[in-house]
Amino acid sequence: MPRLGASFRDPSGFVFTSSGRPYRQVNRVFAEQFEACTSSGLYEGLVAEGLLVAHTREELSLALTPEAHAVLAPAIVPFISYPYEWCFGELKDAALLTLDVQLRALERGFVLRDASAYNVQFVDGRPIFIDTLSFERYEGGKPWIAYRQFCQHFLLPLTLMAKRDVRCGLMLREHLDGIPLDFGAALLPRGSWLDLATLLHVQLHARSQRKHQETDVASTIGTRTMPKRSLISLVESLRAAVSRLDWRPAGTQWAEYVDETNYSDAATTEKHELVRRFVRESNPSSVWDVGANTGVYSRIAREHAELVVSFDVDPAAVERNYRAVRTRNETGILPLLLDVTNPSPAIGWAHRERMSLVERGPADLVMALALVHHLAIGNNVPLDTVAAFFAEVSQALVIEFVAKSDSQVHRLLRNRADVFPSYTKAGFEAAFAEHFTIAECTRVGDADRWLYRMQSRSRMGS
């Protein structure tokens, strides 16, 4: 189906794919607004600032349906990610971007007519607004239509993450139109009432929604209006509130993990060199580093790949990884939150709005370093199904096997029965041989750990 499954709500246009690339169709019903926005210089200005994805105008003959006014070819986003896969810092930067886009639009007499977190993607370490059709002319005196959506998609999730628990961000996977205000407001700590922004934009906002469920807005507000100066102040108030929110990564299970593995300094250097060589010889364009921690090996892989998606289950590790990307202005590394034992599913209407992880693959290369024992022993996943999953999402593998004699595996088995008789080097190789050919296997230093380079059997030559 060429029309994207998530692109059906807005009658002004939709996204479709043709010959494997995305296009955006602008419908005639939105033609006047689109042309006004184009001629105002808003698009050019936002693109020049790196806030909006660039697009070119294509032949109308490419249109998918007869109501087309224009067809746009947006710049390609190399990997689509979703808000429930972002760390705190990524969601916060996406929120600030949305508000900055709104302020720029208001300066030119336009306004954002939605404020969905799904309008933002990450390219080269930075958030970028991708919905070219989100702008319409500002009508004087009108409140912001997307205020509710912004609070549900950004402000409330960020407030919960900062003030309650950073894992509250995962609630966005359940609530695709953002966390309902009444629900989220009830979860905030009592002290949050003392913060004026939280009081206004979350607590009173939730109450107002409850009170006015059946209200006719025109008759309630009468002749009162929202002057433009007040609208700008509202947006600035939201921006200040988001800017103040902070979450510091510390004290989680994995955040210090990379420093605690069983390698000596010499073996660590050797492992770095091995990974570097294995990646180079795999010659990938895209790499998924699964269990990346703070991204040490992602950065090594990046030396030989265009894009490394750096997945980890720990919000603190992903946060550190993302902060490093921003601080060093790194490109081609995308830190994302992912529990590989429960990867992002296909969700939304008809399971077609948000893609599963598998649908976004396969990657040219998957790296799974110091991960398999957590899957096979920590989560009881049989080795053959670990191999089958990796075969589904990768063309090639750089994978580490950690033997039972290693203290990290020993730790996993310390207080439980060892029901994993096939968890041996030979068992690992046999399980993976069904889906992969082993191109190379090297022991790392004198540790009971081996690093493999494998090639998918089903995708060989592809």
Add this chain to the structure above:
Amino acid sequence: MYIDPAAGSLVLQVLIAGVVSALAAMARVRRAVGSFFASLFGRRSS
């Protein structure tokens, strides 16, 4: 308008319009005062 703005969200904005404007004005004054002293301090230390 293709999304539901929610009646309560529209009403609230109109009701708090004055408050957010006043807060923004206060913030601007704070920033101006802050940058005035910062510039004084900056000149002295340079």
